Amino acid sequence: MTTVNEAWWTNSTLRQEAEGYQWRNANHGPRRTLVTAPDAAAPGGFHYVRTGGLIIKRRLVLQSDMLYRFAAARYLGTGPQALLPLLNSPWWMNDDRMALLLSRARATGSRLVDTARRQLALPEDWTDCDIIVRARLNRGVVLAAHAGPGRTASAGGSTYTIAQEAPHLFMDQIYLPGLGRHPALNGMGERNARLWFDLTTAASFDPNARGFNP
Numbered sequence: 766m767t768t769v770n771e772a773w774w775t776n777s778t779l780r781q782e783a784e785g786y787q788w789r790n791a792n793h794g795p796r797r798t799l800v801t802a803p804d805a806a807a808p809g810g811f812h813y814v815r816t817g818g819l820i821i822k823r824r825l826v827l828q829s830d831m832l833y834r835f836a837a838a839r840y841l842g843t844g845p846q847a848l849l850p851l852l853n854s855p856w857w858m859n860d861d862r863m864a865l866l867l868s869r870a871r872a873t874g875s876r877l878v879d880t881a882r883r884q885l886a887l888p889e890d891w892t893d894c895d896i897i898v899r900a901r902l903n904r905g906v907v908l909a910a911h912a913g914p915g916r917t918a919s920a921g922g923s924t925y926t927i928a929q930e931a932p933h934l935f936m937d938q939i940y941l942p943g944l945g946r947h948p949a950l951n952g953m954g955e956r957n958a959r960l961w962f963d964l965t966t967a968a969s970f971d972p973n974a975r976g977f978n979p
């Protein structure tokens with residue numbers, strides 16, 4: 766099946782972002798480079814740093830799907846398309862995973878945000894998780910995504926561990942190539958979000974609202 770973001774789905778640097786590799790500005794020239802850490806046991810004496818991202822399990826084709834993500838309300842825009850900056854992210858989950866997250870939070874009597882941080886590996890330094898964004902893909906838009914469970918993520922002194930020995934607890938996530946602000950996109954992420962999402966379905970919710978929590 767032909768997808769409108771096929772070139773980005775096959776882009777190796779975007780796949781690296783999906784897999785949790787970290788990028789930094791290079792010390793010389795205009796390019797960015799992967800973050801490394803010393804490792805005497807590794808070839809060359811270093812390894813590439815990974816935190817968060819996905820253990821990519823499969824290619825997922827999306828068509829008219831309703832997608833959800835936790836985000837930071839401080840990045841809201843203004844005007845009738847205020848949610849557009851929050852739609853411009855590659856990190857999503859579909860509606861059945863959102864329903865599963867809600868059911869797990871209720872079953873354990875936990876706050877939805879706390880459950881999301883544990884199940885999706887979302888450190889406080891990465892996102893405030895004070896808004897849930899929802900939007901449906903436009904009819905006729907077919908997209909390819911990377912899908913799989915999250916990897917353990919560490920940032921700002923907090924770590925959220927995804928236990929690999931407990932596959933029944935995995936919460937599959939979606940990385941949608943073509944969205945976001947990665948340099949490989951050449952600034953086209955927000956344009957793609959505007960074209961791919963049905964903005965009339967875009968809505969936001971407070972994850973701390975009583976209806977989402979015990």
